Amino acid sequence: MNEFKFSVIIAAYNSDLWISKTLNSLINQTLDFEDNIQVIIVNDGSTDNTGRICQEYKARYPRNIKIITNDRNMGPSASRNLGLKQARGKYINFLDSDDYISKPTFRSISSFFTQHGDEIDIVSIPIHFFGDKEGEHILNFKYGENRVVDLFEHPDHIQLSCASSFFRHEAIKDLKFDENISVSEDVVFINQLLLKNPKIGFCSGGKYYYRKREERSSLIDSSPFKKQYFTNRVDHYFKFLIDRSIEEYGEVPSFIQYTIMYDLQWLFDISSVNNILTRDELIDVRKKLFDILQHIDDEVIFKQKNIPDILKGNILFFKYKNLENTDEYVKVQRKVVSRLNLNTIYLDVYEIIDDVLYILADLPTMFGTKAMVFVNGKEVKTKQIKFPQRDKYSLSHKYSTNYSFEAEIDLKRGEEYEIEFKSDSKTFEKLHIDFSRPCNFSKTVGYAKTRDYLSFLEDDKIVIKRRNNVEWIKREIKTLYGMLKEHKKGFKTGVPIRIIYHLIYPFMRNKRIWMFMDLPDMADDNARHLFTYAQDQDKNIIKYFTLDKDSKDWYDMKRIGKVIQYKSIKHRVLALYAEKIITSHPDNNIIYPFWGNYPFFAGLLKSSTIFLQHGITKDNVSTWLNGYDKHLMMFLTSSKHEYKSIFEYPYNYKREVIKLLGFPRFDSLERKEDKRQIFIMPSWRRYLRFKSNEYILNSQHFNRFNSLINNERLIEAAKKYDYELIFKPHPNVYEYIDLFDRNDYVKIDYKHEKYQKAFNHGSLLITDYSSVAFDFAYLRKPVLYYQYSRDYHFNINESYFDYDTMGFGEVCRIEDQLVDYIIEYMKNGCEMKEIYENRVKAYFLFNDKNNCMRVYNAIRRLPRKV
Incomplete structure (x- = not known):
C-alpha cells in the first residue's frame, strides 16, 4: 500500500x-x-x-x-x-x-x-x-x-x-x-x-x-456570511465532538472544550445575523449554543486570549441565563466582573486647559450601571452622553450598553486633588481606572503633565498636584525604568524618543509649532491651501507641512514652506511639542506618527486637532467620527445644512467645536473656460474592498461605470461637440482600474491630476454620491448624479442631503437617461440651469474668497494646551 x-x-x-x-x-x-x-x-x-x-x-x-x-x-x-x-x-x-x-x-x-x-x-x-x-x-x-x-x-x-x-x-x-x-x-x-x-x-x-x-474570498474568510456557518457547525462540529467525547470518556475532555471554545468565541463575536438567519433559526441556534456551553468549563472561557473581556462576560452570562433573578446568578456576576475587570471605567479624554480639567469617560456595562465622579471625596456633577455606536452586539443581541459622560472640574494651582470613580451597582461600587487609546494618559506612562499640573495614577485614583520639575523628573525616571523592565511591545521606540524629548525640552518648551497635513502621500486638500495662506501670518509660529518624501507633491510644498518627512524621527519628536495638528483627515493612525506605540507617549502631548474636512459631510458618519475616538478642538463646516446635521447625529462634539467658516480650498477655485472637459468621478463601494477580480467584474458598480465610459452614443456626442471625456474615480477604485475596458477616446486619469485642476477646468461632472459635486457646484458648474441603485455604503435615507430636492443637477437611474442629459448639457455649452444655481446659492454660506482668513483666525483664537 x-x-x-x-x-x-x-x-x-x-x-x-x-x-x-x-x-x-x-x-x-x-x-x-x-x-x-x-x-x-x-x-x-x-x-x-x-x-x-x-x-x-x-x-x-x-x-x-x-x-x-x-x-x-x-x-x-x-x-x-x-x-x-x-x-x-x-x-x-x-x-x-x-x-x-x-x-x-x-x-x-x-x-x-x-x-x-x-x-x-x-x-x-x-x-x-x-x-x-x-x-x-x-x-x-x-x-x-x-x-x-x-x-x-x-x-x-x-x-x-x-x-x-x-x-x-x-x-x-x-x-x-x-x-x-x-x-x-x-x-x-x-x-x-x-x-x-x-x-x-x-x-x-x-x-x-x-x-x-x-x-x-477564501472559504474561511467569507463563511460567516453564510447560514451554514451557524446552523451546520452547531450540529456537525460542536455538538458532534461533545457527543463523541462523552461516548469515549463519559465527559468532555478539556482539550476538546478549548477547541470548541476557540471557534465559539469568533461566532459570538459576530454582531448581527439578521440578514443571515430567520428569527426561528436564530432562536434554535441560540438554544443549541446554550446547551453546548453547559459542557464548557468557566475557566476555559476565562482563558481565551483573543476576544475582549466584555465579550467573555457575555458568553458566561449567556451560559448561566437560566439562573437569572437568583442568588446564584448574583454570585456568577460577582465572579465574572471580578475576574474580567468589568468594573473598569475608561477615560477617552483627559485634558487641563486654563485650570479646568475636562474628562470624557465611558463605563461599558451589561447591567445598566451608571458611574459617578468624586473629587476629594465629594461627588461632582456629570453629564451623560449617548454614543449608540459604542453598544455591543452578539448574534443580533445587544449585550452591552455604554454609560458615557463628561465632567468639568475647576482646579486651583497649589491645591492637591484626588479623583476616583464609583458605580451605582450593589455588585461592585469602586471602579478601576483605565484609558482608551486616544486619551492623553496611559497606564504605560502612568502620568500626564501640563505646564502647571502633574497628574498620576495611584491605586485607582488620579492624583493632581501642582507641577514641579523635581517631581516630574522622578515620575519620568520611574516611567523609563518600568518600560525597560517590562519590555512591552513598542518600548524600543518609546524609550529613545522620550529621552530625546527630555534632552531638547529646555530649548523647545516655549516653541509654537503648527503641523499641517492632508494625506501622507498627497497635498491636495484644505490643509495645503490653509498652509499656503498661513505663510504670511504669525511669524512667531513655526509651521510644518507633513508629507511622505516620495510624494509627487514634496517639492511643490517645499517651495511653499517648511516640509517635514512623515513618520521620520524629526516628525515623531516634534509632534510631541506640536501645539496644533491641522488636518483634512483626522484618523489617529494618520495624524500621530507614533500611533502604533501611542501609550508610550501619552501624557506628553499638548496638541489640539483641527479637522478641516476633505469633503462636505452629507451623510451620518458618526460611527467613524465622534467625540470619544477623535477628540477635536475644531470641526470645520461650509454649509448651514451641514453645520446643523452635526448636532442631529451622535457625533457629540460641543457646540463651540463646530465652526461654519467655509473650506480653505474653495478660495482657490476658479471658473476657467479654457478647456472642454467632462469628468466622470464616481465614488466607490466598501463592499468591493478586498474582493477578487471576478467578484468586482460581476458587481453592478463596476459594470455600470464600465458601460458608461464605453458608451458609443456618449463618445460620438463628445467628438461632435468637442468635449474631452475623463474618467477620474475615487482613489480606492484605482486598485482595480485595469479591469475597466479602455477605448481611444475616454481618458483614464492614471496620473492622479490634482482635484483643484479638475474643478477649475472641468465643464461638467458626472458622479454618484461623491462630495466632489460640492466643489464643482460651488463654481456654478453643472453636475449630474448617476444613482443606478441604492448600493452606497451610507444610508441615503438617513442623510439630510436629499439629491432630488437639494442636489445641484439631475438624478439619473439609467444610463440612457444620463447620456441624454450629458448631450443636452453639451449642446448648451455646459451651463448650469437656474434651478440648480439657486440651490447652490441657498446651500453655501460663503463665496467671498475669505475662507482661509476666517479659518486661520478661528484657529488662532483657540485656547492653547500648555
Whole structure:
C-alpha cells in the first residue's frame, strides 16, 4: 500500500494564480520528491486554468502526480475524501491549493515520525501568514521546540488545521471528512483522531505558509456570511465532538472544550445575523449554543486570549441565563466582573486647559450601571452622553450598553486633588481606572503633565498636584525604568524618543509649532491651501507641512514652506511639542506618527486637532467620527445644512467645536473656460474592498461605470461637440482600474491630476454620491448624479442631503437617461440651469474668497494646551 512515504491531497478550485507555487514547494523539498512524495490533485470543478496547469505538472512527474477531476464543485471535504481513496503514502497531508510549505518540512516530519512514531498519529507545523496579512498564527506558541504533548496535560495546545498537519495513514482507517460542513471540517477530522490518541507531535523544523488573500474570498474568510456557518457547525462540529467525547470518556475532555471554545468565541463575536438567519433559526441556534456551553468549563472561557473581556462576560452570562433573578446568578456576576475587570471605567479624554480639567469617560456595562465622579471625596456633577455606536452586539443581541459622560472640574494651582470613580451597582461600587487609546494618559506612562499640573495614577485614583520639575523628573525616571523592565511591545521606540524629548525640552518648551497635513502621500486638500495662506501670518509660529518624501507633491510644498518627512524621527519628536495638528483627515493612525506605540507617549502631548474636512459631510458618519475616538478642538463646516446635521447625529462634539467658516480650498477655485472637459468621478463601494477580480467584474458598480465610459452614443456626442471625456474615480477604485475596458477616446486619469485642476477646468461632472459635486457646484458648474441603485455604503435615507430636492443637477437611474442629459448639457455649452444655481446659492454660506482668513483666525483664537 505504501508506495510513497507521503501522500499530499490538494483540493483545488479556481487556483490558477497560486497552484504553481504550491506544487513547486513540494517538488523542491529537501526530501527527494520523486522517491518520496505522491501528490493527488482533486480539480474541484474549476472554471479557470487550474486544470491545464496541473496537467502540465503531471506531464513532468507522471508517477508522482495524480489528477482527479470533479464535474462540478463539490467542496473541500468531498474532494479530500476522493483523494484519500487514491493515497498510497505512509503519511498523509492535506495541503491547500493557494498555500505552500517550507523546503525542509517533509524531511523534518519524516525524522519526527521515525523518532516518535509509536506514540503519535499526528504531527503539526507552525503556520505563518502571507499575502494580505503577515506574521504568525496565534497558536504558534506550541512550537518552541520539537516535542510530543499529551493534550490531557496541556489542553490549550489545540490543533485545528489539517493542512499544517501530517497523519499516519494507518490511523485514519475509514475516517472521512464531514461533507455537511464547509468550514471547520478540519477540526472535526483531527479531533476524532485525538480522542482516540490524545498525544500529538509539534515539529518546529517546518513551516506552513497560509495565504490571506487580498480579496478575502477564501472559504474561511467569507463563511460567516453564510447560514451554514451557524446552523451546520452547531450540529456537525460542536455538538458532534461533545457527543463523541462523552461516548469515549463519559465527559468532555478539556482539550476538546478549548477547541470548541476557540471557534465559539469568533461566532459570538459576530454582531448581527439578521440578514443571515430567520428569527426561528436564530432562536434554535441560540438554544443549541446554550446547551453546548453547559459542557464548557468557566475557566476555559476565562482563558481565551483573543476576544475582549466584555465579550467573555457575555458568553458566561449567556451560559448561566437560566439562573437569572437568583442568588446564584448574583454570585456568577460577582465572579465574572471580578475576574474580567468589568468594573473598569475608561477615560477617552483627559485634558487641563486654563485650570479646568475636562474628562470624557465611558463605563461599558451589561447591567445598566451608571458611574459617578468624586473629587476629594465629594461627588461632582456629570453629564451623560449617548454614543449608540459604542453598544455591543452578539448574534443580533445587544449585550452591552455604554454609560458615557463628561465632567468639568475647576482646579486651583497649589491645591492637591484626588479623583476616583464609583458605580451605582450593589455588585461592585469602586471602579478601576483605565484609558482608551486616544486619551492623553496611559497606564504605560502612568502620568500626564501640563505646564502647571502633574497628574498620576495611584491605586485607582488620579492624583493632581501642582507641577514641579523635581517631581516630574522622578515620575519620568520611574516611567523609563518600568518600560525597560517590562519590555512591552513598542518600548524600543518609546524609550529613545522620550529621552530625546527630555534632552531638547529646555530649548523647545516655549516653541509654537503648527503641523499641517492632508494625506501622507498627497497635498491636495484644505490643509495645503490653509498652509499656503498661513505663510504670511504669525511669524512667531513655526509651521510644518507633513508629507511622505516620495510624494509627487514634496517639492511643490517645499517651495511653499517648511516640509517635514512623515513618520521620520524629526516628525515623531516634534509632534510631541506640536501645539496644533491641522488636518483634512483626522484618523489617529494618520495624524500621530507614533500611533502604533501611542501609550508610550501619552501624557506628553499638548496638541489640539483641527479637522478641516476633505469633503462636505452629507451623510451620518458618526460611527467613524465622534467625540470619544477623535477628540477635536475644531470641526470645520461650509454649509448651514451641514453645520446643523452635526448636532442631529451622535457625533457629540460641543457646540463651540463646530465652526461654519467655509473650506480653505474653495478660495482657490476658479471658473476657467479654457478647456472642454467632462469628468466622470464616481465614488466607490466598501463592499468591493478586498474582493477578487471576478467578484468586482460581476458587481453592478463596476459594470455600470464600465458601460458608461464605453458608451458609443456618449463618445460620438463628445467628438461632435468637442468635449474631452475623463474618467477620474475615487482613489480606492484605482486598485482595480485595469479591469475597466479602455477605448481611444475616454481618458483614464492614471496620473492622479490634482482635484483643484479638475474643478477649475472641468465643464461638467458626472458622479454618484461623491462630495466632489460640492466643489464643482460651488463654481456654478453643472453636475449630474448617476444613482443606478441604492448600493452606497451610507444610508441615503438617513442623510439630510436629499439629491432630488437639494442636489445641484439631475438624478439619473439609467444610463440612457444620463447620456441624454450629458448631450443636452453639451449642446448648451455646459451651463448650469437656474434651478440648480439657486440651490447652490441657498446651500453655501460663503463665496467671498475669505475662507482661509476666517479659518486661520478661528484657529488662532483657540485656547492653547500648555
